[in-house]
Amino acid sequence: MQKYLTFDCYFTLLDESSLYDKVAEIGEKLGVDGKSARERFVTYQEDRSNMHPYLDYDLLTRNNLINLDFKFGLEHKFEKYYVEVMEAHRNLKPYPEVIDTLEKFIALRYKLIMMSNSSWSIIPENVKALEVPFDVWTAEDVHAYKPDLHFFKQVEDHYGFNEQNHIHIAQGYMSDMEPAGAMDWPTVWVNRYHDKATGLYKPTYEVSKLDEILPILK
Structure with missing residues (x-):
């Protein structure tokens, strides 16, 4: 059998901690609270309403970074680190x-x-x-x-x-x-x-x- x-x-x-550490590090670079950026990234990622209708994970991640820009009153700041965040997830x-x-x-x-x-x-x-x-x-x-x-x-x-x-x-x-x-x-x-x-x-x-x-x- x-x-x-x-x-x-x-x-x-x-x-997966190193991925979230990367998001916090990016937040600090952008002059916002890294811990808050990390927590908001995790919250968005775990909210199933952000996945309906179905979205591939890479698009979900980009949307997550766009959402961080919105939450912190930034324009295309977190989002421009999309490639680095994806690479952190691969590693x-x-x-x-x-x-x-x-x-x-x-x-x-x-x-x-x-x-x-x-x-x-x-x-x-x-x-x-x-x-x-x-x-x-x-x-x-x-x-x-x-x-x-x-x-x-x-x-x-x-x-x-x-x-x-x-x-x-x-x-x-x-x-x-x-x-x-x-x-x-x-x-x-x-x-x-x-x-x-x-x-x-x-x-x-x-x-x-x-x-x-x-x-x-x-």
Whole structure:
């Protein structure tokens, strides 16, 4: 029986903090509060109303920077750093334990599948940083962003997941844990930052780092 592990990418496998640090750095260059710029960038990125109708992630990012210009009363200042922000997203690095743990998952004969709210203008470099083979599904492929169940149903239908052959692994509670729970998928919440669950769904397992999953799978 083929066994599958599905993953979120950002903050699960790759540390996205450097992207937000770049936005804060740009804000400081432009003479505005970097922390506020970072927070507003994250808020816009996480607001699902900014993604309907579906927008590719690169356009969503440009709109996010345009929104920062509007919020800070600037004209084409943040937006002109679009290329640098996109490059920062391509250059994210994995958490220290990730590559070794992924190699061990493969040794246990799991097929690794990435489900990312990203686009094909970014994700190839992100996958390359992980150094192991993945099947990759992005929001661009299914024209939906998690937590939209359409994303989850498309992937499930393609592979034929069931409770015996599949576990979903992610850091995002609202984006991944809750919809995976609605799909009746077994889940592992990689709660790196010790967040409180914001909904009623209780993940099947909860860990603080990826390598803590290994005893669960053996």
